[in-house]
Amino acid sequence: MDFHGNYRMLIAGEMVDADRSLDVNNPASGRPFAAAPDCSAEQLDAAVDAAARAFRTWRHVPLKKRQAMLLRAADVLADNVDALARLFTQEQGRPIEGARSEIMTGVAWLRAYAQIDVPVQTIDKGDGQWIEVSHVPLGVVCAISPWNFPVNLSIWKIAPALAAGNTMVLKPSPFTPLCMLKIGELLRDIFPAGVLNIISGGDELGPLMTAHPGFAKISFTGSTATGKRVMESAAQDLKRLTLELGGNDAAIVMPDVDLDDVAPKIFMGAFFNTAQICIATKRLYIHDAIYDALKDRLSKLARMIKVGDGAEQGTVLGPIQNKRQFERVMALIDDARAQGLSLIEGAPVPENGGYFVPVTLVDNPPEDSRVVQEEAFGPILPLLRFSHVDEVVARANDSEYGLAGAVWSADVAQAVAIAKRLETGTVWINQNLKMRPDTPFAGHKQSGFGIENGLEGMLEYMAPQAIYVPKPQA
Template sequence: MKHYNLTINGETKDHHDYFDVINPATAEPFARSAKADAADVNRAVAAASNAFASWSTTPMAERSNLLHQVAALVEQHMPELMELIVQETGKPLNGLNGVGAGMEVGGAAAWIHVNADVTLPVEVIQDNDDARVEVHRKALGVVASITPWNWPLLIAAWHLTPALLAGNTVVIKPSPFTPITTARFVELANTVLPPGVLNLISGGPELGATLVEHPDVAKIVFTGSTTTGKHIMRSAATDLKRLTLELGGNDAGIVLDDVDPKAVAARLVSACFHNNGQTCAALKRLYVPSGIYHQLAQEMADLAAKLIVGNGLAQGVDLGPVQNERQLQIVMDLAESARQDGGHFLCGGERIDSKGYFYRPTIVTGLSNGHRLVDEEPFGPIVPIIEYQDLEQAIAMANDNPCGLGASVWSTDTARALAVATRLHSGSVWINEHGAVQPDAPFGGVKQSGFGVEFGHHGLAEFSAIQTVKIMK
């Protein structure tokens, strides 16, 4: 069984302690990851701190060029990285509508390439006979990146690219469920980047707490649950660390009454079930008008029941397993709650008899706000479809949730859909689509889905501090 190690100050060495990493398709270990401790955190942060002075004064064009080289390495090692992604996340090589390991690895390279070319030009506020006032963007220092298990490599690219481009140095800690692909990526990146610029430590939640609390960390970027995000925010308050938090999202979609159920059903199924529903910005609760409610729900259920679930390394698989046993239990608990609440299961609703963490794609009707399956984010292959009587009711129900990451409106009338979209309380809203993020458009949440944005110019600015320079003439 292969061992994957920490990378600190440009060096990847054998460690004294390791833990097993489970393949969710088999429920058995497939690799071992180094288990860092507090001393390793201190070494990693010290390496990043020492590298900061040189890296932050390196011309931005040079930093950009090095990041393009990192992206090229991802492209060169795509088959290797794809196989690692499948083994640790369970997602298929291709997946439903092409959302799989290939998209994750290719997307990570593309994201780095696009965002490596974003700039932070000096902004001139005043330039007259009295004075010139400029706004400069300055690097912050050491950035702690904590990434989740659902898109480990892609989200690492989201975090690292703007942090490094802005002149910061980074210590990344991947999820203990999925540390392997990130460890290999960081190892590859360190063949290009100067020592100490990008460091990796791996381990459990206690390691993340140690990193977050470290006095020499200037900023934390975290993608994960709202509960963990709140803990991070409390810890960061001690020395006023900067934060970007992309947290849970129980995304709502509203279908308007002009929609043809047959025409839209396949796109809705894809929006709900891509990556097995394990995406923060997947469609997780769908509001449908009474006139087409039963027809659309059945059309979606018929399609969902035909999805092929299996080991992601096999050809033709649409959906893999739930990534870990704990998350599978959450899905099963919510399904049982829906049964007790009188929900109607149009398809799925059961674990697949297999050694891995497989669950059938599930669509439930007959529930509404106030039921757990509607109110709580399942982060798995189960979706409630909720009936509404009038549009005002639908908008109110969609907004009646503590999360506010994404939302969508589905209609043949774009102007009408836009009028609804602007009333939804979410950081992103899509019309006739859901969850389609892109590297040049800002993405982030409101309410308890976090704050701060990622991607493009707005995302790059999050990793810098403003310095105002006034020159008297």
């Protein structure tokens, strides 16, 4: 397959062009290198109609046969991982090895959902009847995935939804549509026509999708602000929702840690993917006793890490993915400077028109400063002093978000006790950014609702059905 040029949408089993196109920029240069189709309203209707027709038969395909197709899809992606990774780096910016890792993580998710069984419960209370409780698919799913993990977070939706017996119309971000368009082409002959449709388009396409009456469910990953608009749109006809939204995740570092061991782990937990991760550490609370020592180690790492074009050897952190987000991150840094905060800047970055931001640490800013209160989604990290556990737990929980967090301590029992007090859906102990396909992932507060991953995530794409059956009279 040609992985360069000729990007088309998958609708009703056919590769389809559009009358209009969207430029796709390489964030390392800020310049366009390809164009993607800009789906029309009529083509959206065609995709939804194809998915609805396919659902009539797909829902009755036995689970094991659906899962066998997921395994074939996983094998196809694994066979094409190197070409997909190169394309991924061009459109997303992440270095090649990180791009390859994301695609193989998607492969692992497909394979995991090829193993999950959906239980059927039989209830017999001896009252002259028995009840069969099962789960049935919802119908056509609208899936909207983001630019920070364009492949993996698309597959997080595709794998459970299709395994559950639904059909799907997926729209990747207009900033990163190319890998998913090529994946649509790769998977075209694996699933029956209309089961999986992949379209691309600009900012106006998302609202058309969320308001479309042909969808039974919306699965959206993105910002909290956009998630609220999705929820409002879905309310018009009571579509089911899964919303994985923003986070301002806190990590707490206790004074008993081995600083040389944890500093690199904490650093990458904050800055991997240039900190464009909803579950990255975005507020780092450090005990007074080790604050200066850990700050010095993190500062040294910031000066050592190469920030640059992800296609270049030795690059660890790539650019911010798009100009809009680049400007937002730079505005936060400018505000911190204007407020007189102490900034520690890492290694110099290329000045070639790409969306590069140096790793930036902020030395103990006020709790009410923008850099603490807002989710940066870029390589700027506030370091915050604390003295007592009760104090730091209260500060960590004082947020509208509740997605993830971390606790670092040599005393694992103490760390677990602190973790249980944090108001987040996921907490890591002495680690960061670990996700499993068999473990539920869910946000608290304004970080969204609904569940992804595991059996619980698959059941989000299904509805329970109870059938009451009278027993024959003797």
